Every structure is written in C-alpha cells, then in structure tokens.
Amino acid sequence: MNVNVAIVGTGGFSRMHAEILAEMNDVCVKAFCGTSMKKAASIAQEFNATPYENIDQMLAEEEIDALYICVPPFAHGEIEQRAIDRKIPFFVEKPLGVKGEEPQRIEEQVKRYNLITSVGYHFRYQETVIHMKEYLQAKTIGMATGRWIGSMPEVAWWRDQKRSGGQFIEQTTHIVDLLRYVAGEVKEVYASYATRAMDKKYDGVSVADVGSVILTLENGSVATIINTCIVPGNLSDVALSIYTSEGILEWTPERLKECIGEHVHEHDNTCNPYKRESEAFIYAVQTGDRSRILSSYEDAYKTFKVTEAALHSANSGATVALEDEC
Ligand SMILES: NC(=O)c1ccc[n+]([C@@H]2O[C@H](COP(=O)([O-])OP(=O)(O)OC[C@H]3O[C@@H](n4cnc5c(N)ncnc54)[C@H](O)[C@@H]3O)[C@@H](O)[C@H]2O)c1
Incomplete structure (x- = not known):
C-alpha cells in the first residue's frame, strides 16, 4: 500500500522526518502545513509537495493516510484533534504538550478510537x-x-x-x-x-x-x-x-x-533510530500491525x-x- 503523508510544522525536525520518509519505498510526502504560506511553500518545494497554511484545508483537499506533527510543545492539541476527527493515524514529536489537560483529552480519544499513533521517543x-x-x-x-x-x-x-x-x-x-x-x-x-x-x-x-x-x-x-x-x-x-x-x-x-x-x-x-521509528509507524499504517511501534501516544502520556x-x-x-x- 502506498502511504500518503502530510507534515504539520516547517522547522528542523519536519525536514529531518521528511528526508527519511522521502527515501522510503511506497511513501509519498504529499503536503506541508505551516503557520504561513511562505514557510510552508519554502519546505514543500524541496519535497515536491503542496504547501498549506490551514490544516482543515489540507486534510480536505489531500488524501492523507498518515500525519506527522512536528510543532513546538505549545502548538499541540488542535492538530491532533483534527487527525482524530478524521481517524488519520499520526506520528507526533515529543513532548505531547506543555500542560496535562490537552494530552489527557487526546489520549482518551486515541484509546477510544483505537487509533494508530507513534511518539518521537527515538532512543527506544x-x-x-x-x-x-x-x-x-x-x-x-x-x-x-x-x-x-x-x-x-x-x-x-x-x-x-x-x-x-x-x-x-x-x-x-x-x-x-x-x-x-x-x-x-x-x-x-x-x-x-x-x-x-x-x-x-x-x-x-x-x-x-x-x-x-x-x-x-x-x-x-x-x-x-x-x-x-x-x-x-x-x-x-x-x-x-x-x-x-x-x-x-x-x-x-x-x-x-x-x-x-x-x-x-x-x-x-x-542504525539510525529515527529511520527505524518511521519504518515501524509506516508499517503499522500499511498493515495494521503496531507491534514494531515502541512508543504509542498512550505510553508517551505516562512519560x-x-x-x-x-x-x-x-x-x-x-x-x-x-x-x-x-
Ligand atoms: N526527537 C528528537 O530527537 C527531537 C529533536 C529535535 C526536536 N524535536 C521536537 O520536535 C518539535 C519541533 O522541533 P523543531 O526543532 O522542528 O522546532 P522549530 O522551532 O525549528 O520548528 C517548529 C515549527 O513549527 C511551526 N509551527 C508552530 N506552530 C504551528 C502550527 N500550529 N501549525 C503548523 N506549524 C506550526 C513553526 O512555525 C516552526 O516552523 C519540538 O517539540 C521538539 O522538541 C524532537
């Protein structure tokens, strides 16, 4: 199965993950969403992807199988919620947030909908x-x-x-x-x-x-x-x-x-642990087998x-x- 990925965030770690994903078979980095069209366009053109400054528009216009969320701690919550609303598996960089209320709300829903998730604790x-x-x-x-x-x-x-x-x-x-x-x-x-x-x-x-x-x-x-x-x-x-x-x-x-x-x-x-981390997540999206994912949202919430x-x-x-x- 070909996996279409969209990435939220336009900083250093969005690029790092995009470079790994772009090298993988059966994976296509389709879109980037940033806080401005200028920032999104700048990174999107490097990967031949489509830039967006609005996540709702991106998820409505693109057929996305997996979302990568690589934003600073304070920006978490609404982005994950959009993925949950559309039942899109997501990978999210640590930490899950700044204060407990938001991650708790997301964790409850991830459990309820049994959504495939992975969190960037790459050392595992x-x-x-x-x-x-x-x-x-x-x-x-x-x-x-x-x-x-x-x-x-x-x-x-x-x-x-x-x-x-x-x-x-x-x-x-x-x-x-x-x-x-x-x-x-x-x-x-x-x-x-x-x-x-x-x-x-x-x-x-x-x-x-x-x-x-x-x-x-x-x-x-x-x-x-x-x-x-x-x-x-x-x-x-x-x-x-x-x-x-x-x-x-x-x-x-x-x-x-x-x-x-x-x-x-x-x-x-x-081995490159970031590569292994993405391979495990993409494999889970392709097959439904999550056994290679070593850090799920529920587990990362405990950290x-x-x-x-x-x-x-x-x-x-x-x-x-x-x-x-x-
Ligand atoms: N696992 C690791 O080893 C590792 C290493 C570095 C960074 N990280 C994590 O990755 C996350 C991002 O780090 P970075 O180095 O890329 O930071 P950065 O400051 O370089 O980039 C963050 C980007 O997110 C964008 N952004 C902020 N709010 C947004 C929103 N609501 N929607 C879309 N984009 C938004 C900013 O415009 C910026 O481009 C951080 O939480 C950091 O802890 C993890």
Whole structure:
C-alpha cells in the first residue's frame, strides 16, 4: 500500500522526518502545513509537495493516510484533534504538550478510537536500548542516574515556560522515557529547580536552567535525573546509568558500556533510530500491525505525566505521587 503523508510544522525536525520518509519505498510526502504560506511553500518545494497554511484545508483537499506533527510543545492539541476527527493515524514529536489537560483529552480519544499513533521517543529504537531492556528484564535494578546537560536552544519558544514547558518537559523527557522503558514505572517524584544564569544572557527567560529530580519507581528502585541548559554547547552530556548487584550499564546516545563484574563490553549504535521509528509507524499504517511501534501516544502520556509531576513538585516543594496526578 502506498502511504500518503502530510507534515504539520516547517522547522528542523519536519525536514529531518521528511528526508527519511522521502527515501522510503511506497511513501509519498504529499503536503506541508505551516503557520504561513511562505514557510510552508519554502519546505514543500524541496519535497515536491503542496504547501498549506490551514490544516482543515489540507486534510480536505489531500488524501492523507498518515500525519506527522512536528510543532513546538505549545502548538499541540488542535492538530491532533483534527487527525482524530478524521481517524488519520499520526506520528507526533515529543513532548505531547506543555500542560496535562490537552494530552489527557487526546489520549482518551486515541484509546477510544483505537487509533494508530507513534511518539518521537527515538532512543527506544536504538540497538543499545533494546539490549539494555532485554538484559534488565531478569535483573533487580537498584538505582539509576540520568542527565541532560547542554546549552539553551536558540529558538525563542524554548526559553518561555508557557510555550515549552521547560527543559525537563521539553528535553529531559527523553531520559525519563528511557528510564520508564528499561527500568519500570515511576511512583513518586520530588524536584528542585532554579534559574541561575540564562536570564542574564537572554531576554524573556521564564524556564529554570538547572534542575534535580528524585524518582521512586513502582518496583522499589530509585533514580536521580539532573538537567541544565547553562553550559556551552561543546560540553553537552546526555546519559543514563543503571546499577544492579551484577554491575553498571552506562548508556549514552552513542553507545552502551556494560560493566559486569570484571568484564567490560562496549556496544555502538549502528542504525539510525529515527529511520527505524518511521519504518515501524509506516508499517503499522500499511498493515495494521503496531507491534514494531515502541512508543504509542498512550505510553508517551505516562512519560509526560512524570515530567509534569516534576514541575508541580518544583513549584510546590512537595513530593508528588503519580496516582494523585491522574
Ligand atoms: N526527537 C528528537 O530527537 C527531537 C529533536 C529535535 C526536536 N524535536 C521536537 O520536535 C518539535 C519541533 O522541533 P523543531 O526543532 O522542528 O522546532 P522549530 O522551532 O525549528 O520548528 C517548529 C515549527 O513549527 C511551526 N509551527 C508552530 N506552530 C504551528 C502550527 N500550529 N501549525 C503548523 N506549524 C506550526 C513553526 O512555525 C516552526 O516552523 C519540538 O517539540 C521538539 O522538541 C524532537
């Protein structure tokens, strides 16, 4: 079956997904929808697609089998709703939104209509993550530590709390999602955030630029995840380490270092996880078989709730239990 795809969003990640889709057999990137015709036309001409500035018009005029939603956090909700109304399977970039009400409304409908969805937690598709998950299945996890250290992205929406949700919701969500994927569900969250430097460097900074989050998992293990966006870009450092009585697994986006007793194995990632992610979603649209999709909207919603709970904890000073959040 040939799959006709439309993409909402005209930024860096719309282009990245479009380039992968354009290389795939039986996939046609038919249309782009942006906030202006100029932006949509600029990217659409690169892919020989049709530009739109109105999603309703795009979905009425094009025969679309799958929608890619690659917009900033604040722009979610209405776009997903349009896909649900027309029962169009959709892929959506993380995070699902800024505040819980919108993702909750979408999640309920995705479940009700049993819609095929996929969310851009691409690390789940890495060979190293699949290996780590399999290895940990029969082990007792003691503790995990994770970090997302980097510089503040230059786009204006990112430094605005109302539009991005802040670093833990926007970026560090990847580490929270990996933790849930390989180690288990989170029961309780306590967070401490502060703004230390970036408000002096840029105008309009309302996000925290440092944060430390303690998580208790349902299986009894504990985790600490830290993040900051104050360091220079060349010092970027992203990682998740898992500690068991047999050893330490140290994951970074590039590789997995497995230290088991005296043995140290290093596994490099060789496949492009973004490509695998799209192949899994398109296969599900073609066949109805969702088994290759590793992050559905319903599952990603749980990651979103953990990151939102961390923000509530940082704002209130209280530990937040996830069941209280639902
Ligand atoms: N999975 C990953 O590794 C990864 C990496 C980078 C970005 N992302 C995510 O992808 C999303 C987009 O990031 P980006 O880097 O492309 O951002 P960007 O700022 O480069 O582009 C966002 C685009 O969305 C457009 N837009 C905003 N509201 C819109 C609306 N209502 N309808 C149509 N278009 C709209 C903007 O005009 C802009 O062109 C973000 O949520 C980001 O977190 C994911």
